[in-house]
Amino acid sequence: MKNILKKMAVISMIAVSTFGTIGCAKENKSGDNTNSKNKQQVIVGLDNTFVPMGFSDENGELVGFDVDLAKEVFYRLNINVKFQPIDWAMKETELNSGNIDAIWNGYSLSDERKKVVTYTKPYLENKQVIVTMKDSNIKTKKDLKGKKLGIQQGSSALEAIEKQADFVNKLDNKAPILYDTYDNAIRDLEVGRTDAIVSDENLVRYYISKKGDQKYNILQDNFGEESYVVAFKKDNSKLRDKVDMTLNDVKNDRSFDKIYSKWFK
Incomplete structure (x- = not known):
């Protein structure tokens, strides 16, 4: 009888110990997940x-x-x-x-x-520059009179030219052509749907470095410096x-x- 009781006590101790270990493991695992989920x-x-x-x-x-x-x-x-x-x-x-x-x-x-x-x-510093194709006869800002000018909608370039009402009124249709992205604006410039675009210098110079600077011209005139x-x-x-x-x-x-x-x- 004593031997049976001893065996039952040992089994109980093992069960408690095992249960406690599993419980701790679950608790630690739960804590790790909570920390991960709460990470901002x-x-x-x-x-x-x-x-x-x-x-x-x-x-x-x-x-x-x-x-x-x-x-x-x-x-x-x-x-x-x-x-x-x-x-x-x-x-x-x-x-x-x-x-x-x-x-x-x-x-x-x-x-x-x-x-x-x-x-x-x-x-980071930036400029709003005027870009044409290399064979364009547009050399200055004044040469944009009566021309089609492409700009991204909602861009700081658009904000910059809208401050110059006299300039805008001299454009074709007295307004720039607006694009959802500069990628589309540049494509239209390349096929002749527009005569020039105004865009971030950082974007333009990177784009030209990939396409070849022999195709494009960046005018000396610009629409001002700005910061990112x-x-x-x-x-x-x-x-x-x-x-x-x-x-x-x-x-x-x-x-x-x-x-x-x-x-x-």
Whole structure:
């Protein structure tokens, strides 16, 4: 009888020990999953045709200078980042409705945009340049009188020329031709549907480097210099400050230079 009781006690101890071990394992596993699920995620909105800042490559993967820079910044902040292609003309609406958390894709700072977003310090400079085909007789801004001018809808280039009403009124139909993407605007320029486009210098020079500079001409005249910033919803200064501080760190340790040299050789 004593032997039977001893055996039952041993079995009970083993069962309790095993149950406790399994319970601890489940608890630890559950804790890991909870930590992963609670990790903050940021959704970045971008125009996925805007070379070389953020665009879909031949494999459909989102790549670019701003994509690499954003990945580096959010990695250091221990925040997951998801890139979401958006209609660029609706970018501030997407931001303020909460569909995205940031605009990071060659987003130029302007007086109009300052009113609707909060933003980081500038991290890259840019110009709005005039581009024609090489054989064009357009040599200055004045030569655009009566010409067809292509511009992306919702772009800072459009904001820049709209400030010059006298210039716009002299264009063909007294208005520029608007495109959903600069990719389409450049294609129409190449086949002669437009006479010129106004676009970010960073985009144009990258595009020309791939296509051959013998085909295009960038005029000396331009529509002004500007700066790229990262934009957030007006009340999201907390995330803005984190990104601003980390961008500064990325610049100070020269990681920014490595990313820059990859896309702007």
